[in-house]
Structures are given as structure tokens and as C-alpha cells.
Amino acid sequence: MSSDTVIRAEGLGKKYIIGHQSADRPNTFRDAISQNVRNFLRGAGEMARGKAIVAGDELEEFWALKDVNFEIKRGEVVGIIGRNGAGKSTLLKVLSRITEPSDGRVEIKGRVASLLEVGTGFHPELSGRENIFLNGAILGMTRAEIARKFDEIVDFSGVEKFLDTPVKRYSSGMYVRLAFAVAAHLEPEILVVDEVLAVGDAEFQKKCLGKMQDVAGQGRTVLFVSHNMGAIKSLCKAGILMKHGAVAHTGEIQGVLDAYSKQLARSSTTTGNMDNLHVERLVVDFNGVPKIQIDLGGLTVPAGTYEVRAFLTAVSGTAVGIGSVGGFGSKGLEISQNQRNVGLVLEMPNLAHDIYLVTIEVLDVQTHKVVSRLNLDEIDFAPPPLAGENHALDASWGLGFNRLPLSLELRD
Numbered sequence: 001m002s003s004d005t006v007i008r009a010e011g012l013g014k015k016y017i018i019g020h021q022s023a024d025r026p027n028t029f030r031d032a033i034s035q036n037v038r039n040f041l042r043g044a045g046e047m048a049r050g051k052a053i054v055a056g057d058e059l060e061e062f063w064a065l066k067d068v069n070f071e072i073k074r075g076e077v078v079g080i081i082g083r084n085g086a087g088k089s090t091l092l093k094v095l096s097r098i099t100e101p102s103d104g105r106v107e108i109k110g111r112v113a114s115l116l117e118v119g120t121g122f123h124p125e126l127s128g129r130e131n132i133f134l135n136g137a138i139l140g141m142t143r144a145e146i147a148r149k150f151d152e153i154v155d156f157s158g159v160e161k162f163l164d165t166p167v168k169r170y171s172s173g174m175y176v177r178l179a180f181a182v183a184a185h186l187e188p189e190i191l192v193v194d195e196v197l198a199v200g201d202a203e204f205q206k207k208c209l210g211k212m213q214d215v216a217g218q219g220r221t222v223l224f225v226s227h228n229m230g231a232i233k234s235l236c237k238a239g240i241l242m243k244h245g246a247v248a249h250t251g252e253i254q255g256v257l258d259a260y261s262k263q264l265a266r267s268s269t270t271t272g273n274m275d276n277l278h279v280e281r282l283v284v285d286f287n288g289v290p291k292i293q294i295d296l297g298g299l300t301v302p303a304g305t306y307e308v309r310a311f312l313t314a315v316s317g318t319a320v321g322i323g324s325v326g327g328f329g330s331k332g333l334e335i336s337q338n339q340r341n342v343g344l345v346l347e348m349p350n351l352a353h354d355i356y357l358v359t360i361e362v363l364d365v366q367t368h369k370v371v372s373r374l375n376l377d378e379i380d381f382a383p384p385p386l387a388g389e390n391h392a393l394d395a396s397w398g399l400g401f402n403r404l405p406l407s408l409e410l411r412d
Contacts, residue, residue, distance in 0.1 A: 012068035095112065278298050294343070305333065342409070
């Protein structure tokens with residue numbers, strides 16, 4: 001491993017064994033006892049012959065990571081992105097030495113501090129003060145070194161009034177603020193952060209991004225997992241795109257984000273010869289009014305008058321809103337035959353955090369028929385908290401139906 005490489009993964013794999021209920025699950029207490037006796041006798045015989053004991057339920061191998069290869073240089077800020085279940089969190093757990101890989105190897109130079117899901121890293125029965133010193137000791141720091149950083153940690157976290165309270169009584173926001181402060185201030189060579197922006201208010205999120213930039217500016221390395229593409233783009237220079245447990249794309253962050261956008265988009269069945277419509281680029285933008293920016297290519301409709309619609313649906317199937325250009329009482333949109341590319345901006349103000357589906361339709365105003373349709377696969381919409389709020393609402397409380405602002409730019 002070269003002198004400026006701090007992390008190298010080669011053929012990295014992580015396997016889990018998943019149990020499934022067998023088809024012959026007992027229906028009565030008597031059947032259960034009989035089956036347990038049979039399993040015990042069978043297991044004893046298999047153990048005597050040196051075989052693995054598998055009794056009752058069926059087992060399945062699941063590879064959360066498969067043949068993962070990459071290198072990360074000292075001082076890089078790397079965004080790790082991908083859909084839910086892509087293997088992002090498992091990768092961070094392997095890099096943080098929380099779990100061992102099943103295959104391959106990973107080389108790490110330097111001390112690693114990690115902030116993974118809320119609830120890890122702290123002992124719930126200990127106070128905030130005690131957990132600060134405990135985490136520092138785990139990182140290999142002396143008590144004197146931790147004491148020098150103590151006031152900075154407390155000031156950053158904002159939990160000074162509750163330092164001597166067991167952390168099990170902290171809110172999730174207090175917990176993650178203290179956990180991030182500890183991880184970022186105890187001078188690790190490598191800082192690993194998983195979705196810290198999902199908890200906490202907007203002010204704290206800004207502090208987190210600023211602190212991660214400071215850590216990187218000191219020549220340290222940051223690995224950052226988030227569904228907030230705006231934060232990833234502003235903070236990271238390089239990226240890793242995960243898909244089904246494997247590395248789908250690596251490189252400069254814009255290229256990785258573009259690859260992720262294409263991964264999110266898929267074409268549906270269209271009519272006639274209109275099957276070339278496809279997504280060139282998709283960006284979820286939280287600067288100002290939250291919006292989805294979609295660049296489409298392959299528009300092959302004849303010259304005429306059309307309406308372009310964008311339907312927004314929650315992953316649960318609930319209709320959320322519709323945007324239209326050329327509809328809602330207007331005279332339609334004139335499209336010439338040489339126009340092949342379309343830029344759409346669908347504003348999504350005041351929408352909750354959820355998974356959304358977007359369907360784009362091109363409707364012939366004269367015949368009232370849909371001539372082209374494109375479905376965009378699941379879009380994880382994770383807006384920052386509203387001003388003054390402590391957290392972003394999710395969509396579990398239900399949704400209304402809205403008319404959403406939609407703008408369009410035709411290009412040759």
C-alpha cells in the first residue's frame with residue numbers, strides 16, 4: 001500500500017446466514033416436542049460424523065458485500081451512496097472493525113472513529129461525561145489527551161446541562177450530537193459517518209458539515225454515507241456508488257452522482273415508436289425550494305401541440321401531486337420535430353421525507369392520447385428539517401394531493 005493510501009479493500013465480502021421457516025413447521029405442542037427430539041438425535045449423529053448441524057428452519061447465504069475493491073487516499077472526503085440495501089452500512093461496519101469480512105482483506109492506516117446508527121458506540125447506563133472518556137480510551141487516547149478536548153466536545157454537542165445524566169435518557173438528537181462531537185474531536189486519522197444528517201436540526205447539520213470539512217482540511221480522511229445528495233455534492237470530492245453489495249462506480253463525485261441518477265431511472269413501456277425517451281441526468285436539489293431536476297433525451301414526437309405531465313406518487317401508492325406544462329387550461333406546448341432533449345424541474349415544497357415515484361407523460365393535445373411515458377424508479381427524498389424544527393417529518397402521518405410547480409425547457 002502506497003504511503004498516501006490509508007484504506008485499501010481487495011475482494012472484500014461479507015456473508016450472513018439467513019434462516020427461513022421450514023415447510024414442515026409443527027402445528028401442535030406434541031408435534032414440536034417430537035420434532036425437537038428427532039432433530040436432537042439427528043444432530044448428535046451429524047456432529048459425531050463432523051458435519052454441520054442444521055435443524056428445523058432452512059438456511060440461506062446472503063452476501064451483503066461482494067468482491068468490493070477500492071483505494072482511498074489520505075485527506076480525501078469520500079461520499080458513499082446507493083439505494084437502501086446496497087451495502088453501504090455493512091461496508092462502514094467492516095471498515096470500522098465492528099464486524100469481520102467473510103472474504104478478502106482490508107488494510108487501514110491510522111485510528112478510525114465512527115458514527116454509525118444512533119445507539120452504537122455509547123454505553124446506555126453511563127453518563128455523557130463517562131462515555132466521552134470511554135470512547136477516547138477505545139480510540140487509544142490517554143485521559144490527559146481526552147481532557148484537553150473535553151470542553152470543545154461539550155460545547156459542540158450542546159448537552160452540557162445533561163453531562164452527568166445516563167445517555168439512555170437522551171433524545172435521539174442529543175445522542176447523535178454528542179456522538180458526532182466525540183468522533184470528530186478526538187483526532188482520528190479516519191472519520192466514518194453514516195447518515196448523521198438524518199437526526200438533528202438544520203443548525204446542527206450545518207455544524208456537522210463544517211466540522212467534517214475542518215477534519216479533511218487537517219489532512220485526515222472522511223467517509224460519509226448520506227441520502228442527502230446536496231450534502232454529498234458540497235462536501236465530497238470523490239465517491240463510491242454501491243449496488244447489490246458491489247461497487248458500481250468510483251471516481252470524482254459528480255460522475256458518481258450522475259451514475260446514481262441513471263441507476264434510479266428506468267423506462268416503462270411506451271407507445272408506437274416513442275420508446276427512446278430516457279433519463280440523461282437526475283438531481284434532487286435542496287437549495288431554496290426542494291426540487292427534482294430531470295434531463296431527458298430521446299424525445300421523438302412529431303411536431304405538434306402537447307402537454308407534459310409529471311405525476312408524483314409515494315412508494316405506498318398514495319397520489320401526492322401533479323405538475324403540468326401545456327395543461328391546466330393553457331393552449332398546450334408547441335414542440336418541433338427537431339427537439340430531442342427536455343429539461344424538467346419539478347418543485348416539491350413542504351413534502352415529507354419518503355420514497356417517491358415520478359411518472360413523466362407526453363400527451364397529444366389534439367388526440368388526448370399519451371404518446372410517451374417514462375417511470376422514474378424510487379427517489380429517496382430527504383429534505384432538511386424546517387427552520388426551527390428539531391427533525392424532518394416522515395410521511396407516516398399521511399399525504400395530501402397537490403398541484404406541483406413544473407417548468408420545462410426544450411432543447412434541440
